Amino acid sequence: MISANISKETRKAIYKRDGYRCALCDSPQGLQVHHIIRRAHGGTNDPANLICLCWRCHAEAHGTIIPERHTYHGGGWEDRQSLVDEYEQACTEYVCDYYASMGIIADPVSGGGR
Numbered sequence: 091m092i093s094a095n096i097s098k099e100t101r102k103a104i105y106k107r108d109g110y111r112c113a114l115c116d117s118p119q120g121l122q123v124h125h126i127i128r129r130a131h132g133g134t135n136d137p138a139n140l141i142c143l144c145w146r147c148h149a150e151a152h153g154t155i156i157p158e159r160h161t162y163h164g165g166g167w168e169d170r171q172s173l174v175d176e177y178e179q180a181c182t183e184y185v186c187d188y189y190a191s192m193g194i195i196a197d198p199v200s201g202g203g204r
């Protein structure tokens with residue numbers, strides 16, 4: 091789930107950037123660094139592709155946990171896929187908004203945030 095290739099410094103920078111809280115639900119508990127665009131899909135270890143999530147949102151972002159509010163099709167793979175897509179979009183928007191406010195256009199695939 092979490093790539094060991096992210097340096098300690100980068101992890102720290104991500105936690106700090108996101109205020110030591112989950113970017114999606116604001117929880118300060120069980121924080122983990124998540125790749126917004128999966129590495130298999132061309133995502134990098136650039137901060138523009140990394141986000142701080144609590145363990146629950148992180149598991150949901152990977153479709154490991156499907157929250158009840160999201161089981162439109164009985165919790166099958168369609169739900170899982172739409173959940174993963176939804177979280178990917180929410181995370182992308184969070185990071186893009188953050189960098190946009192600093193006048194930087196974030197690009198999770200080729201890098202470009204700081």
Ligand SMILES: [Zn+2]
Pocket residue numbers: 112113114115116117143144145146147148
């Ligand atoms: Zn969360």
Ligand SMILES: [Zn+2]
Pocket residue numbers: 091092123124125148151152
């Ligand atoms: Zn992850």
